[in-house]
Amino acid sequence: MSRETVSTRPRRAIRERLVGRPVAGFFAVTCTFSWSLQAVAGLGRFGPLWTVFLVVVSIFGPAVGAVAVVRCSGTSLTQWVDRTIRQRVDRRLFVGAILLPVAFVLVHTAFLRVAGIATTLTIGVDSWMTFLANAVVVALIGGGQEEFGWRGFALPHLQEQYSQLTATLTVGAMWTVWHLPVFYVLPSGVPTTGGSPLGFAAFTVALTGLFTVVYNAAGGSVAVTMLMHGCFNASGALYQSHQRATVAGVQASELLKVPAVLSIVVVLLFALRRWSPDRRRSVRWSRYRRAAPGSGTD
Template identity: 35%
Template sequence: MVGTELLSRRPALSFVAVTYLFSWGIWIPAAVTISEPGMLFGAFVVGAFGPAIAGAVMVVATGGRLRAWIRDMLRWRLPARWYLAALGLPLLFVVVETIVYAGIGGSLAPTTLPRRLAVWLGAFPIALLLTGGNEEPGWRGFLQPRLQRTYGALTAALAVGAVWTIWHVPMDVMMPPALDGGGYDASDALSRIATLPLAVVYAWLYNSTDGSVVVTMLFHAGWNTSQTLVPAGFSSELADTPLVTATRVAALLVLVAFLLVAYDRETLADGDAHRGSGVDGSGTESRA
C-alpha cells in the first residue's frame, strides 16, 4: 500500500508526524470547543496516547509484529536494582525539594504525610497508565531504539527529548487556562525544560534493562507524582515556586552529569546497549 510504503521510508520522522497529528488533532480542538473540565481533561488524556498509537502504527507499517513488539517492551524479569532506581530516584528529588522548601521559609508539616501518601497512591497508577507512563511505548519503545542504532544513545535521547518537549506545547499552553483559568508560569516552563535531560535518564534506564519499557513507565509515573510528597501544608504556595522547581531541575542535571561520566555516550548502559532488536516486532534492523 502507498501509505504504508511512505511511512516505512522514514520510520522516525513518520512516527513523529503520526504522534503530533493524533495528539494535537485532539488537544487543540478540545481546548477551543470544550468548556466542561471533566470532558476536557478526558480529551487531553486520550490525546496523550499519541506516542503509543504512533509506535503501534509504525510497527505495522514497517512489517513488524505487534505481539513481539509488546512482548519486548514488557520485559519485567529484571534485577531489583532497576525497580529501585525507577521508584527511588523520584523520591530523592523530593528530599532535595523539601530541603530547599524549608530553606526558603516554608513550614514543614509532617502531619500531612499520611494524607499526601494517600494522594500519591491514588495518583501513581493514574500517571502510570493514563498521564505519563502511557507515552513510553512510543518514546522509548519505538523512537529511542530506532534512532540510537544510527546515532548512538545520547544523541538519540536528546532528539527524543526535543520531540517530546515540542509535543507537550499545546497541552502546556492550552490546558491550564481552559481548566482553571491559570496561565503558563515560570514553574511550568522550568518543568518543561527538564524534559530534555529527563530523556537521557529514560534512555539509561531503557538501555540498562535491555529495552524494558516497564521500568521507564514506572519512573515516568514517579517523576510526575513525586512532588505530591513534599511535606508542606496543603494550602502552602511555596511548595510549587519556581525556586523549588528549579532545584528539582538542578538535581536532575547533576544526575545526568553523573550518568555521562559513568557510562559510554554511545550506549548509556553497561556493556552493549539495547540497539533496537525487536523494536519493529521482527528483530531486524532498519534505517532511522
C-alpha cells in the same frame, strides 16, 4: 485493477514515508493524533468531563504513533510488545523506578533550601499513600502510556544510529514540543504540567537523560519507565515550594529541577559503571527484528 491501484497509491506512499523515516513518521502521527484532540478540547464547547476525557485520550498519542509505524514496517506487533513490556526484568529496577523520583524530591528540596527558597516536605503516611496511588493511575493512563512511544520506539531507533547523548537530546526535544498545547491551547481547569514553557523544556530534556539511563539499564523495559513516569508525575504530593521568585520569567524552583535531575543521572551512571557496566549499553531497534521470542535471546 487500475481503480484499485489508484485507490491504494496514497496508502502506499504514506506507508513508504513512515517506514523510510520511522522516527519522523512516528512524531508526525503522534502530534497529529494528540494535537487534534487537544485542539477540540481547547475550543471549550464541551463540559469539563468531556474536555478531560479528550485530553486523557490525547496522551495516548505516542503509543498510537509507535503502533502505526511498527505495523507499517512489518515488524511483529506482538513481538514488539513482548520485548518492551513482557520481558523479564530485575525486580530491583522497579524499586529504583519508585525511589529515583523520591531521590529527586530530596535533592531538589536540598537545592531549594540552599537557594533560600522555603520548602515543605510532606513525606508522611498519607502523602506516601497519595503518591503511590497517583503514581499507579498516572503510569497507566495519565502519562506512563507515553513510554511506548518515547522510550519503546523513538529511543531505540535513534540509538541504532546515534550516541546515547544525541538520542536523548532528540527525544527530549520531541517530548517537549509535543507538550506545547498544554501551555497554549487547553482551557483553564484542565490538569496540566504547570509552570512555564521554558522551565518545562529544560526539565524535560534533563529528565529524558535519566529515562534513557534507566531504559537502557532495564534492557529496554517500558514497564520500568512507565512506573518511573508515574512516580515523577505524582512526586508533587511529597513536597511543596512556597516561593514564586522568577529568573527570566521562569520560577527559580523550576530551574533548580534541572541540576537536581542531572546530579542523579551522574550518580546513577557512576554506579552502573562501577557495579554493572553491561547495563549502560544502548538498546537498539535491531533487537525487534531478530528471531521471534522462544528462539533465543539478545
